[in-house]
Amino acid sequence: MAISTLLLRALKKSPWVFHVGTSGCNNCDIEIADCMTPRFDVERFGVRLVGSPRHADVLLLSGPISRGCRRAVQEAYLQMPAPKVVLLVGTCACSMGIYRDAYSVAGPADQVILEVDRNARLVYVPGCPPKPETIIAGVVKLLEALA
Amino acid sequence: MAHVIRIGPYHPLQEEPASFLLTVEGERVIDIDVQLGYIHKGLERLAEQRTYDMVPLLLERICGICSATHSINFCHAVEDILGLAVPPRARYIRTIVGELERIHSHLLWVGLAGHFIGYETVFMWAWKYREPVLDMYEQLTGHRQNSALPQVGGVRRDLPEQAFPEVRRTLDALDGQVEMLTGAVLDDPVLAARLSGVGVLTAEQALAYGVVGPTARASGLATDVRADEPYAAYPELDWKVITRSEGDVFAKAVVRLLELKESIGLVRQAMEKLPPGPINAGPLHVPRGEGIGRYEAPRGEDVHYVRSNGTNMPERVKVRAPSYVNIPSFRASCIGQTISDVTLTLAACDPCYSCTERMAVVRDAGGGSEITFSDLVRLGREKTLRIARELGRKPDLDLEIG
Numbered sequence: 434m435a436i437s438t439l440l441l442r443a444l445k446k447s448p449w450v451f452h453v454g455t456s457g458c459n460n461c462d463i464e465i466a467d468c469m470t471p472r473f474d475v476e477r478f479g480v481r482l483v484g485s486p487r488h489a490d491v492l493l494l495s496g497p498i499s500r501g502c503r504r505a506v507q508e509a510y511l512q513m514p515a516p517k518v519v520l521l522v523g524t525c526a527c528s529m530g531i532y533r534d535a536y537s538v539a540g541p542a543d544q545v546i547l548e549v550d551r552n553a554r555l556v557y558v559p560g561c562p563p564k565p566e567t568i569i570a571g572v573v574k575l576l577e578a579l580a
Numbered sequence: 581m582a583h584v585i586r587i588g589p590y591h592p593l594q595e596e597p598a599s600f601l602l603t604v605e606g607e608r609v610i611d612i613d614v615q616l617g618y619i620h621k622g623l624e625r626l627a628e629q630r631t632y633d634m635v636p637l638l639l640e641r642i643c644g645i646c647s648a649t650h651s652i653n654f655c656h657a658v659e660d661i662l663g664l665a666v667p668p669r670a671r672y673i674r675t676i677v678g679e680l681e682r683i684h685s686h687l688l689w690v691g692l693a694g695h696f697i698g699y700e701t702v703f704m705w706a707w708k709y710r711e712p713v714l715d716m717y718e719q720l721t722g723h724r725q726n727s728a729l730p731q732v733g734g735v736r737r738d739l740p741e742q743a744f745p746e747v748r749r750t751l752d753a754l755d756g757q758v759e760m761l762t763g764a765v766l767d768d769p770v771l772a773a774r775l776s777g778v779g780v781l782t783a784e785q786a787l788a789y790g791v792v793g794p795t796a797r798a799s800g801l802a803t804d805v806r807a808d809e810p811y812a813a814y815p816e817l818d819w820k821v822i823t824r825s826e827g828d829v830f831a832k833a834v835v836r837l838l839e840l841k842e843s844i845g846l847v848r849q850a851m852e853k854l855p856p857g858p859i860n861a862g863p864l865h866v867p868r869g870e871g872i873g874r875y876e877a878p879r880g881e882d883v884h885y886v887r888s889n890g891t892n893m894p895e896r897v898k899v900r901a902p903s904y905v906n907i908p909s910f911r912a913s914c915i916g917q918t919i920s921d922v923t924l925t926l927a928a929c930d931p932c933y934s935c936t937e938r939m940a941v942v943r944d945a946g947g948g949s950e951i952t953f954s955d956l957v958r959l960g961r962e963k964t965l966r967i968a969r970e971l972g973r974k975p976d977l978d979l980e981i982g
Contacts, residue, residue: 454597454619455619456618456619456620456621457619457644458641458642458643458644458647459643459644459645460641460643460644460645460647460725460726461644462644463644463645463688463725464724466707467707467711470691470703470704470707470708470710470711471704471707471708471711472708472711496619497621499618499619499620499621500620501597501617501618501619501620502597502618502619505597505618531626531638531641532621532622532626534626534629535621535622535623535625535626536622536625537620537621537622538621538622561641561726562644562724562725562726564724
């Protein structure tokens with residue numbers, strides 16, 4: 434078995450997530466935090482929010498990428514060890530949503546990531562905000578898609 | 581010898597980016613500077629490109645926690661231009677939505693405050709009890725946070741009265757849970773020792789910085805737009821403004837916990853008294869003019885300014901969110917504190933950057949960090965542990981230090 438396949442299988446067991454609130458309205462961020470609390474409790478599945486991109490397998494972006502945080506997002510992605518996945522939570526992260534015409538937005542989140550890594554793996558979870566159940570379903574799809 | 585510590589902009593505990601520069605001498609903080617602007621979104625400009633009917637839906641997305649706040653307040657400002665009185669049923673519906681929002685926002689804060697000092701149990705409790713509030717919101721409006729109800733001249737949809745019995749049952753259960761949580765927090769000697777005297781904002785300082793909401797009420801200023809300039813159904817309902825005089829983090833927690841009780845009462849009464857009749861004033865034409873809207877958001881007074889040029893879109897929309905005036909008070913409350921208390925003091929006014937940063941100046945995000953936010957939180961938790969030991973109590977907390 435190739436090393437890369439093995440690493441992906443290992444990642445499936447307990448994906449650690451680094452959450453970057455890029456410039457959303459807080460709503461997605463709170464629903465993401467909600468996933469950690471007693472009713473949904475994704476820690477049961479080994480999913481954890483971690484404090485540094487260097488510890489993370491999944492980069493979770495919520496909100497449109499504003500000019501202010503575009504570089505920070507790219508840096509965070511580059512600091513993550515491979516194999517890595519990007520989870521875009523919320524309509525704004527997926528397609529810029531209501532911010533499509535805003536002067537402050539640096540571009541769709543997927544483009545901002547693809548600029549630094551052409552082969553990035555992206556998973557989209559649309560919704561305004563997606564309910565915790567939807568976010569969990571997104572994570573499950575992500576895990577199914579890996580190896 | 582003074583050191584400068586940069587925290588942020590991305591740190592693991594607050595979900596939103598903000599950068600703090602602490603100047604410290606030993607353990608003591610001698611200066612603090614806040615740099616915002618990482619999530620400036622340009623919403624005010626977007627609002628000027630939408631019709632009056634669309635703007636409330638847009639402004640709901642200023643902030644996920646205060647969604648009803650901003651949309652209702654925009655309606656207040658436009659209704660000010662129109663000189664329009666909203667139908668009674670719409671006023672009551674706005675009250676119900678607004679108070680449910682206050683309950684879930686305060687519970688969220690209580691949980692986060694527990695998290696910052698290492699009381700994970702409080703965090704999990706508060707967020708567990710927050711879920712039924714979101715369920716009620718969903719039953720009544722169809723969405724967990726963005727109700728899409730407020731509309732200039734009233735509300736867009738009626739509340740489904742068949743859901744009321746279920747909502748009442750949930751409220752009754754919530755009442756007991758909130759009481760239990762309040763008791764558990766207020767009677768805990770470790771929490772009292774940990775939070776009292778920390779991050780004190782005196783009444784004079786509160787006035788000088790012009791702080792609003794629970795931050796001001798914990799310093800003894802009885803300021804609340806719901807009482808000072810009544811709107812919606814508040815003058816017809818029975819409730820009181822909660823104040824405390826100490827001005828420390830403990831007082832801020834007490835104010836929020838007691839307000840939970842008041843808000844639950846307000847929702848109950850508003851559902852009881854919900855009058856029949858129309859829910860909005862029908863199609864409107866907004867004439868030339870300027871209007872101001874005031875609204876008591878969970879974090880304090882929110883002000884909206886709208887200028888109309890007679891077309892179907894506002895010419896200018898300006899939002900002054902409560903955190904915008906609360907954040908500068910960090911200078912008064914943090915200086916002189918030890919580093920271990922800074923996170924808690926910052927969190928105590930429940931800053932919401934989504935609301936604040938539509939107009940903030942973007943500065944350079946560069947610069948190295950010598951200490952991370954998780955280090956600061958660790959320091960804060962170690963102090964809790966130390967106090968628990970001094971009081972001879974087994975810390976009930978699962979203190980994950982590190």
